[in-house]
Amino acid sequence: MPEQSYSVRHVKTAYSGFMTLDLYEATIELNGHATEMVREVHDHGHGACVLPFDPERRTCLLVRQLRLPVHVVEGNGLILEAAAGLIDKDDASPAAAAQREAAEELRYLVRNVAPVGTVYPIPGMVTELMHCFVAEYAAADRITEGFAADEDEVIEVEEWGLDDLWRAWKDGRLRDGKAVMCLMGLKLDRPELFTV
Numbered sequence: 001m002p003e004q005s006y007s008v009r010h011v012k013t014a015y016s017g018f019m020t021l022d023l024y025e026a027t028i029e030l031n032g033h034a035t036e037m038v039r040e041v042h043d044h045g046h047g048a049c050v051l052p053f054d055p056e057r058r059t060c061l062l063v064r065q066l067r068l069p070v071h072v073v074e075g076n077g078l079i080l081e082a083a084a085g086l087i088d089k090d091d092a093s094p095a096a097a098a099q100r101e102a103a104e105e106l107r108y109l110v111r112n113v114a115p116v117g118t119v120y121p122i123p124g125m126v127t128e129l130m131h132c133f134v135a136e137y138a139a140a141d142r143i144t145e146g147f148a149a150d151e152d153e154v155i156e157v158e159e160w161g162l163d164d165l166w167r168a169w170k171d172g173r174l175r176d177g178k179a180v181m182c183l184m185g186l187k188l189d190r191p192e193l194f195t196v
Helices: 066-072 094-108 162-170 178-190
Strands: 003-015 020-030 033-044 047-054 059-066 078-081 081-087 111-119 128-138 157-160
Touching: 020 162, 047 094, 059 081, 059 094, 059 162, 059 178, 066 157, 078 162, 078 178, 081 094, 094 128, 094 157, 128 178, 157 162, 162 178
Parallel strands: 047 128
Antiparallel strands: 003 020, 020 033, 047 059, 047 081, 059 078, 059 157, 111 128
16 A cells, blocks of 8 residues: 655635635655645534434425525525534534524424434535434424524525435435435434335
């Protein structure tokens, strides 16, 4: 197996606001050959997402909201997603952040939060680790007061049948990687909830 080594140097912070954008230089050595590169690294913290499901009705909850990068690519920025957000310093754990996001964005209390996996969604550019979860909900778990989405978020909550969401992923209508990962994890762990 070839031996690879590398060194990294921080050059400068190009932007600092909601996120930071840092410029790095790296040298990668493989079999005595050195390659130099310059890369921008985006850091905005780590996130948590959740796909709540009702095991009795075989439904799940998602959000539809405007994502400007999707608009730039497709001309329609309204995308169906798993509820998600950054892990706050006050969150006891990534699972607690997922529960908070479900309350804020979906307006539901969720229970039996179970991890699906933790991934780097864009490892070549972004430092974020996304912690993905599934959790149970029922119609009676709807919140009528006390939680709210961020004031710059305009969110439409959608309830989908699990089979319908699986078909939406298969035919290309569901393209949020977080939602797909949660859906696949749910199907692996609870195949009896699906007929497709």
